[in-house]
Amino acid sequence: MNETVHPKRSRRSSGAITLRDVAKLAGVAPITASRALNTPAQVSDEVRQKVLEAVQRTGYVPNRMAGGLASSRSRLIAAIVPSTVMSVFMETIESLNHSLFDAGYQLMLGQSDYSAAHEELLLEAVIGRRPDGIFLTGILPPGRARTRLLASGIPVLETWDLTPTPIDMLIGFSHLDIGRAVASFLMGKGRRRFALIRAQDERAGRRATAFAEAVAQSGHADALVINVGDARSLKGGREAMARVLREAPDTDAVFCSSDLLALGAMTEARAQGILIPERIAIVGFGDVPFLADMVPSLSTVRINGADIGRQAARFLIERAEGRAVSPSIVDIGFTIVERDTT
């Protein structure tokens, strides 16, 4: 009876139940308990039974930090998005998160606010967690952040854009193609005087430029370009549309860099009694879920965000588990969804 009755844990212990406790209760070695939980096929039925019972009784929850440290596999995936509120990226993040969770991975979310400086800080913090993969929205331009990431050896998936020279994997679509496609779509409808309402976002800029070049090459007057700060501001769209109507009253088609800006533009047009699509056609970008049911419903460019998320999860997990088989560059394309506003 001189054994410790209160099994005094070392002063450093966190106090939680550990695999050792479980193993002791099950009467096996810790590594055997570990195998019973992680690779059950490697263990006899009887042992597995006893270990699971001990887990139940103790309420043991494995410490993934310890596991990750020992195995160099954190089962953590980091995602960096420019914004979350009312944003077109959330559909992707939602499906990514689901797919990851089903495979036993956890998502760490970082928000860059469209700032390169912030993104660099974020990446540094993220690398410190040693995630098994990093999901980036956009292409990471050459620079310190990219060098760091490369040096870290963590699998990286860039999305939402195309480049012949990704860091590693890429799932995206061409913003230039979208600009051109929307331009021909509208020209095909007989529209002749164009305006662009675009947020301060480099990718939106490329769509706009491609659009403007396409209409110019077809011999039309230069498109009027209105810059607004925030892609999520309906108000910005309203004000931009007011300027369009003032500065180029003969405009008959407007391409907006987000659905919310488009909704703002529609709102202003309606407030001024301008008929849509009769007088002016409007096209948005993103296909946020609910605008399909507005009256009039918004024509827009649809990106299959959920599909990006699913494929991203697959790619990242494949890399994490060392079976890299998928092609590393995927163009996921886009669709012009025609509804009432054109």
Added chain:
Amino acid sequence: MNETVHPKRSRRSSGAITLRDVAKLAGVAPITASRALNTPAQVSDEVRQKVLEAVQRTGYVPNRMAGGLASSRSRLIAAIVPSTVMSVFMETIESLNHSLFDAGYQLMLGQSDYSAAHEELLLEAVIGRRPDGIFLTGILPPGRARTRLLASGIPVLETWDLTPTPIDMLIGFSHLDIGRAVASFLMGKGRRRFALIRAQDERAGRRATAFAEAVAQSGHADALVINVGDARSLKGGREAMARVLREAPDTDAVFCSSDLLALGAMTEARAQGILIPERIAIVGFGDVPFLADMVPSLSTVRINGADIGRQAARFLIERAEGRAVSPSIVDIGFTIVERDTT
């Protein structure tokens, strides 16, 4: 020359630069390098200088899994929300994420999809990461998940609701009060025949019930209650409004459990040529950023989500760092924002 020229790392090493490498380069012991980075005040200027230089030269990024394991502090906060896409919670998550990042913490995001079963799995996975705190949307009802969480000893912050018996900390508001307040607000405007459009969500249910009781107690006819599945579906709001107009054509006020449902209701009313607010008043819930600029602009119940996020970060970090000073229950309140639709 018999020293290893290629400093062969042990077969288990991840290969990344470690604190040891930095320390060696700086000519100090690992623990000194650790102090130079984490508690610079404890170290001489000269040593600090040399260590920082070595960090620069090597591109060292500390392994937070190892640090967390050794110190029992992960600097990770987990947040569980019912949904992310087009959701009223994202404003909170965004500000939580920012506040955490500024304090050197990282956010892990889990999505419960309004499912208790899923939430339990999520919590189990989350506990395994040993976060320094857990942010929950809603109150966790007694049950296995709550017991587990309690046993884990991880600080928990419940939000978005009130209860006298939180697990630990609480930042919320009263759904009953909201239901009652909106009822008196509408009755005060002279409205007499009410309808509720509500999503399948327990909290929305409580707002609706309180609303219905309040109008009944004032001697009005029972409010018509229409259930819809998804709070984020504009279409659901439209269909519900169509039913309201069919089943109770004399309805003159509708309270919807989300702004998106309210937008759907408005859309349907307009499609049927019904004047808002003249014939029917509409009130939403959540005050999603952009609806203020619609025409007509939506009257709604505003929750200061960004403030919840900020305070949540403060509470959780205080607990994590062992200086628990804030009150543990905070009623953050709500505001009825009157706009065009009433």
Added chain:
DNA sequence: TTGAAAGCGCTAACAA
């Protein structure tokens, strides 16, 4: 102010 030793809780590697 600096360092040596030990250990956080787990798993890889090797052995039986």
Added chain:
DNA sequence: TTGTTAGCGCTTTCAA
């Protein structure tokens, strides 16, 4: 199939 041993990369503890 099971166990022993030795780390993973860091920080706590204690000592100088």
